[in-house]
Amino acid sequence: MKHIVFVTLKLLFERKRQTIVAIVGVSIGVGAFIAMASLMNGFQKYFIEQALDLNAHVTLKVKDEPDKGKILKQVYGDNLYFNVYGSKPKELKDKIIDYKFLISKYEKDAEIIGIAPHLTGQGIVKYGTVDKSASLIGIDPILERKASVIDKFISNKKLDILTSDRDSVIIGKLLARDLGIDEVGKKVIITTPNGVTYLFKVVDFFDSGITMLDQTRIYMNLKTLQTILNKPNEVNEIIFKIKDVYKANEIADRINRETSYYTESWQKAFRNFLQLFKIQNYITYMIVFAILIVSAFGIFNIIMMTVLEKKRDIAILKALGYENVDIIKIFVFHGITIGFLGAIFGSFLGYAIQEFLASVNVSVEGLVRTKGFALDRSPLYFLYGILFAFTFSIFAAFYPSYKASKLNPIDIFRSSA
Amino acid sequence: MSSIIQLKNINKKIREELILRDINLSVTKGEFISIIGPSGSGKSSLLYIIGLLDIPSDGEVFIEGEKVDFTETHKIAHLRNIKFGFIFQFHYLIAEFSLLENVMVPMLKAGRTKEESKERAYLLLQKLGLKGKEKRKPFQISGGEQQRVAIARALANEPIVIIADEPTGNLDSKNTAIVMDIFCNLHLEGKTVIMVTHEIELTERTERIVKMLDGNIIEDIELDKKKC
Numbered sequence: 255m256k257h258i259v260f261v262t263l264k265l266l267f268e269r270k271r272q273t274i275v276a277i278v279g280v281s282i283g284v285g286a287f288i289a290m291a292s293l294m295n296g297f298q299k300y301f302i303e304q305a306l307d308l309n310a311h312v313t314l315k316v317k318d319e320p321d322k323g324k325i326l327k328q329v330y331g332d333n334l335y336f337n338v339y340g341s342k343p344k345e346l347k348d349k350i351i352d353y354k355f356l357i358s359k360y361e362k363d364a365e366i367i368g369i370a371p372h373l374t375g376q377g378i379v380k381y382g383t384v385d386k387s388a389s390l391i392g393i394d395p396i397l398e399r400k401a402s403v404i405d406k407f408i409s410n411k412k413l414d415i416l417t418s419d420r421d422s423v424i425i426g427k428l429l430a431r432d433l434g435i436d437e438v439g440k441k442v443i444i445t446t447p448n449g450v451t452y453l454f455k456v457v458d459f460f461d462s463g464i465t466m467l468d469q470t471r472i473y474m475n476l477k478t479l480q481t482i483l484n485k486p487n488e489v490n491e492i493i494f495k496i497k498d499v500y501k502a503n504e505i506a507d508r509i510n511r512e513t514s515y516y517t518e519s520w521q522k523a524f525r526n527f528l529q530l531f532k533i534q535n536y537i538t539y540m541i542v543f544a545i546l547i548v549s550a551f552g553i554f555n556i557i558m559m560t561v562l563e564k565k566r567d568i569a570i571l572k573a574l575g576y577e578n579v580d581i582i583k584i585f586v587f588h589g590i591t592i593g594f595l596g597a598i599f600g601s602f603l604g605y606a607i608q609e610f611l612a613s614v615n616v617s618v619e620g621l622v623r624t625k626g627f628a629l630d631r632s633p634l635y636f637l638y639g640i641l642f643a644f645t646f647s648i649f650a651a652f653y654p655s656y657k658a659s660k661l662n663p664i665d666i667f668r669s670s671a
Numbered sequence: 672m673s674s675i676i677q678l679k680n681i682n683k684k685i686r687e688e689l690i691l692r693d694i695n696l697s698v699t700k701g702e703f704i705s706i707i708g709p710s711g712s713g714k715s716s717l718l719y720i721i722g723l724l725d726i727p728s729d730g731e732v733f734i735e736g737e738k739v740d741f742t743e744t745h746k747i748a749h750l751r752n753i754k755f756g757f758i759f760q761f762h763y764l765i766a767e768f769s770l771l772e773n774v775m776v777p778m779l780k781a782g783r784t785k786e787e788s789k790e791r792a793y794l795l796l797q798k799l800g801l802k803g804k805e806k807r808k809p810f811q812i813s814g815g816e817q818q819r820v821a822i823a824r825a826l827a828n829e830p831i832v833i834i835a836d837e838p839t840g841n842l843d844s845k846n847t848a849i850v851m852d853i854f855c856n857l858h859l860e861g862k863t864v865i866m867v868t869h870e871i872e873l874t875e876r877t878e879r880i881v882k883m884l885d886g887n888i889i890e891d892i893e894l895d896k897k898k899c
Contacts, residue, residue: 256779256784256785257776257779257780260772260775260776260779260785261776264765264767264768264772265767268767268768269767566761566763567763567765567766569763570757570759570763570765571776572724572748573722573724573751573757574751574752574757574776574777574780574824575748575749575750575751575752575753575777575780575781576748576752576780577744577745577748578744580780663724664719664724664725667715667719667759667836668715
């Protein structure tokens with residue numbers, strides 16, 4: 255093997271310019287892969303983490319699942335073939351009346367960490383002359399803490415005031431900005447769908463980083479909201495925090511079977527975004543794949559050029575006893591070395607891009623709000639980048655190497671004479 | 672003396688054209704043979720078959736009494752590496768390698784260590800009058816010196832036969848004389864040298880002349896052995 259390493263390394267390092275060009279090509283591919291993967295996945299992970307923290311892992315709601323044949327199935331059994339035309343929608347009451355029983359029942363469940371009731375409704379919030387529509391959420395601060403990480407998003411950590419001061423509210427940071435409120439203690443008027451107005455004091459801000467939530471949410475005491483919406487002892491949502499977030503679908507189905515209420519896992523609630531992320535990932539990986547393919551073509555070209563330029567040397571190596579397999583090994587090793595060095599430099603480049611992106615203090619406001627880029631700096635991306643570079647290099651080097659091994663030294667000697 | 676190379680009824684066809692016809696040749700150890708003939712007579716083709724670089728269309732080749740099986744590519748490559756030393760009209764030195772590294776290439780393939788190969792390469796270059804130039808690249812030395820490096824490379828694995836295809840074809844008279852002196856010395860040391868040439872005067876220093884015409888050996892002349 256030492257004769258292979260010797261010849262390869264000599265050819266590589268004595269043909270510096272070509273080698274550097276090939277290594278730079280691979281480095282750019284690997285660096286771009288690492289940077290793009292950490293940027294895209296960082297954004298997605300950030301969004302999912304925030305969404306998971308803010309929106310229950312499983313939500314129990316009042317919502318009828320359309321099963322038009324439910325009664326027919328109950329009467330005639332599941333094997334019935336039927337079609338229902340013109341069914342009349344069932345009239346539903348938007349409330350969960352047995353919520354205290356449900357909470358006490360699922361509190362004992364080993365897979366559930368916390369449960370909290372919600373009453374949600376719409377309202378108009380007014381400060382001065384500015385009014386905005388808002389999503390009112392009535393919570394029990396003690397239970398809410400167990401079922402979510404709401405504290406994390408309360409700017410001044412004054413969630414407990416909702417318990418002691420029933421006329422206090424915590425409003426979304428962006429909603430506050432839109433209303434012109436820049437400090438706590440301001441009074442806002444909230445108008446309910448019944449047309450009744452109430453005066454509340456803003457005691458804190460809710461700052462999740464997710465624009466659509468920060469622009470609409472107002473948290474208040476559950477009992478207060480029940481009173482102003484005239485829904486005593488009613489809730490319309492129960493949220494569950496579970497041990498393993500990836501079991502949310504399974505647990506949501508179980509609760510649905512046990513309670514007959516509509517349940518929704520976080521994956522279901524965010525399916526549009528998850529689907530969008532999937533498409534985004536496809537696009538990202540296609541771009542990176544294209545970059546790596548271009549780098550692979552770079553390696554292919556350079557090795558092919560080397561083979562063409564080194565025909566005589568290949569012929570003499572064969573005359574000196576080098577076998578076809580040795581020639582293949584020399585040029586494949588050539589490609590692997592370029593791939594390896596490209597992967598190493600590409601990893602440094604990727605790390606440097608990550609460092610640069612992490613240092614950029616830009617205010618991003620869109621689907622999520624962050625100060626700077628949300629990066630996922632998993633070492634896995636480096637590993638994948640290195641593996642891709644290696645695989646592409648081997649594939650790119652193989653064909654020229656095979657061609658080189660098939661050169662007949664006699665033809666070369668005759669053509670040179 | 673027993674023959675180290677024996678060719679029996681060798682034919683070689685290229686694109687339906689017979690370029691070697693029923694060649695029978697026996698080479699004994701220590702001989703200095705020149706193969707001569709006009710262009711296209713088949714002398715290089717014969718040399719390539721002797722050196723196991725090419726496969727005959729018909730016939731048998733024996734190396735040190737053992738029949739060569741041309742399907743055993745690994746064994747053929749190994750024989751080329753350790754039993755033969757090749758020198759061509761053009762030196763075919765690898766441009767990126769130093770003179771020393773060029774000489775080391777066949778030794779590393781033979782399994783010698785890098786240190787061992789380097790040490791022997793130094794010795795060979797020194798023997799061929801290239802001391803002090805070992806680290807130079809081929810383009811930094813003259814044509815005669817380049818051919819001497821090629822000879823050093825051919826001697827690297829102490830082959831039993833030196834195969835030279837027009838080794839002086841690209842050299843001036845001074846360097847031709849130097850190269851011929853080297854061959855003579857090798858011959859006197861007991862090496863077998865088979866050289867293809869079209870320079871008649873060079874054949875005078877060999878001890879056997881094989882004349883070829885249209886793919887046939889037309890004459891095989893034994894000369895005075897003391898001419899070298």
